[in-house]
Amino acid sequence: MNDLDGLRMKLRDFAAARDWDQFHSPKNLAMALSAEAGELVEVFQWLTEDESRHLDAKAKSAAADEIADVLLYLVRLADKLGIDPVAEAKRKLAENEQRYPADKARGSAKKSTEL
Amino acid sequence: MNDLDGLRMKLRDFAAARDWDQFHSPKNLAMALSAEAGELVEVFQWLTEDESRHLDAKAKSAAADEIADVLLYLVRLADKLGIDPVAEAKRKLAENEQRYPADKARGSAKKSTEL
Amino acid sequence: MNDLDGLRMKLRDFAAARDWDQFHSPKNLAMALSAEAGELVEVFQWLTEDESRHLDAKAKSAAADEIADVLLYLVRLADKLGIDPVAEAKRKLAENEQRYPADKARGSAKKSTEL
Amino acid sequence: MNDLDGLRMKLRDFAAARDWDQFHSPKNLAMALSAEAGELVEVFQWLTEDESRHLDAKAKSAAADEIADVLLYLVRLADKLGIDPVAEAKRKLAENEQRYPADKARGSAKKSTEL
Numbered sequence: 372m373n374d375l376d377g378l379r380m381k382l383r384d385f386a387a388a389r390d391w392d393q394f395h396s397p398k399n400l401a402m403a404l405s406a407e408a409g410e411l412v413e414v415f416q417w418l419t420e421d422e423s424r425h426l427d428a429k430a431k432s433a434a435a436d437e438i439a440d441v442l443l444y445l446v447r448l449a450d451k452l453g454i455d456p457v458a459e460a461k462r463k464l465a466e467n468e469q470r471y472p473a474d475k476a477r478g479s480a481k482k483s484t485e486l
Numbered sequence: 487m488n489d490l491d492g493l494r495m496k497l498r499d500f501a502a503a504r505d506w507d508q509f510h511s512p513k514n515l516a517m518a519l520s521a522e523a524g525e526l527v528e529v530f531q532w533l534t535e536d537e538s539r540h541l542d543a544k545a546k547s548a549a550a551d552e553i554a555d556v557l558l559y560l561v562r563l564a565d566k567l568g569i570d571p572v573a574e575a576k577r578k579l580a581e582n583e584q585r586y587p588a589d590k591a592r593g594s595a596k597k598s599t600e601l
Numbered sequence: 602m603n604d605l606d607g608l609r610m611k612l613r614d615f616a617a618a619r620d621w622d623q624f625h626s627p628k629n630l631a632m633a634l635s636a637e638a639g640e641l642v643e644v645f646q647w648l649t650e651d652e653s654r655h656l657d658a659k660a661k662s663a664a665a666d667e668i669a670d671v672l673l674y675l676v677r678l679a680d681k682l683g684i685d686p687v688a689e690a691k692r693k694l695a696e697n698e699q700r701y702p703a704d705k706a707r708g709s710a711k712k713s714t715e716l
Numbered sequence: 717m718n719d720l721d722g723l724r725m726k727l728r729d730f731a732a733a734r735d736w737d738q739f740h741s742p743k744n745l746a747m748a749l750s751a752e753a754g755e756l757v758e759v760f761q762w763l764t765e766d767e768s769r770h771l772d773a774k775a776k777s778a779a780a781d782e783i784a785d786v787l788l789y790l791v792r793l794a795d796k797l798g799i800d801p802v803a804e805a806k807r808k809l810a811e812n813e814q815r816y817p818a819d820k821a822r823g824s825a826k827k828s829t830e831l
Contacts, residue, residue, distance in 0.1 A: 413636040
């Protein structure tokens with residue numbers, strides 16, 4: 372069993388033990404994921420890019436907490452939708468390799484449609 | 487090698503081939519993750535909760551795309567910060583089991599501080 | 602002087618008195634706005650749509666706080682970019698009136714491109 | 717009638733003409749605002765802070781569009797909740813003046829609780 376499958380099963384048990392499936396509609400889980408993404412952004416909002424590359428212990432711990440929260444809601448949402456997030460990420464990455472050919476995209480932050 | 491490690495290595499190669507590490511500061515990656523979370527929310531914003539539980543093929547495909555994008559940026563951000571997202575998610579879930587005791591949290595959407 | 606102009610001038614004074622212009626790049630202000638939008642979503646994430654139409658005093662107060670925070674960052678960001686937010690909103694609304702003709706859009710949550 | 721009141725009334729008419737009040741629960745409007753905030757972040761995500769201070773015409777136009785969208789949903793949400801966004805923003809700013817005394821907060825991006 373892979374990593375995210377382990378989390379998926381634990382999250383099912385966690386919700387079932389608390390009778391929380393009633394709250395875990397995909398709509399609500401997408402909102403919760405987004406709120407956690409907002410907390411992740413908050414960690415970085417007043418830092419320079421360079422400071423963000425060298426977080427102090429407190430900021431790194433805060434970032435780890437928010438990354439964890441986003442991942443937990445992502446796994447839970449994908450489970451509720453019957454989506455395999457790792458398979459989808461691999462597919463999307465393969466698509467991006469086509470959309471952003473290395474020779475055209477090198478050193479550019481342009482969108483694929485502008486390359 | 488587990489699932490997310492595989493993605494992590496592929497993403498390193500993807501960025502290196504395009505000379506994109508210069509753009510991938512943790513600050514910028516947190517922003518990109520958040521923008522993808524916004525696109526995920528957009529899939530669900532006008533649906534009822536019940537509709538979100540029974541997506542049509544088009545909406546499910548859109549949700550899969552956005553879940554993939556969030557996961558890709560999450561793995562990339564965690565890699566740049568030296569954070570293991572699955573280990574952090576397991577830790578956080580264990581903490582949540584303490585913060586939300588099943589007998590107190592059953593059927594309630596209250597925050598842990600309000601239980 | 603209109604409402605948002607009043608806020609704009611107060612925010613300039615507020616930042617100047619604290620020497621915060623150094624932090625208030627448009628990039629950072631967009632992040633801060635987004636983080637506040639995440640807090641706004643958090644107020645509603647476990648509520649049903651109907652519950653969201655009848656907030657209790659505590660939730661309404663939380664929503665008011667987050668709406669205020671979003672507006673403050675929006676006014677500040679627009680000021681830094683030299684954008685008039687009300688003029689842009691009027692322009693956008695006029696465009697939406699064209700993109701979503703009342704007879705075609707009536708009762709539909711479809712995107713303009715799908716009408 | 718002030719600026720946002722004008723928008724508020726126009727948005728009421730816009731929604732009524734399209735029978736969209738059914739979709740405009742505060743929960744859904746908060747989601748829509750958040751999705752637009754994500755699009756705003758996307759404008760800035762690969763720019764340096766300095767680049768964000770000197771947008772080219774295309775990026776400035778994109779930022780203006782997203783600022784408009786956020787403001788439209790903010791006004792609509794506040795209307796549905798019976799909240800006056802400008803009054804709340806003034807109140808919040810006055811609170812922030814107390815929480816962040818100029819002499820303590822000068823040049824610091826710390827939270828009020830850390831000053």
